[in-house]
Amino acid sequence: MSTITADILELSVAERLQLVEDIWDSIAAVPEAVPLNEDQKKELDRRLEAYHLDPEAGSPWIEVRERLRTRSGS
Structure with a gap:
């Protein structure tokens, strides 16, 4: 090590x-x-489309990060 x-x-x-x-x-x-392969590009496109269809469905990164930090005790 x-x-x-x-x-x-x-x-x-x-x-x-x-x-x-x-x-x-x-x-x-x-x-x-x-670099991204074709499957990764397709998945990103799929997620972007899902976002455009319902922008309120997810959480902003800052909220996700705070939830993770709260769980880890930092």
Whole structure:
């Protein structure tokens, strides 16, 4: 096990979740670097269409994130 991995595993669950969120945000900042296959593109199109049909059906990311943080105790 690398030193970095060992250090990460010493973080609390809340801290590790924050780290995962930070890493994900850094990936999302460069979407062109994440190639999608045709099935993934179709699924995204399907979800976008579902959203357009009923925009109130889902929850905004900020609400989902808060619910997750509340569950994790952070």
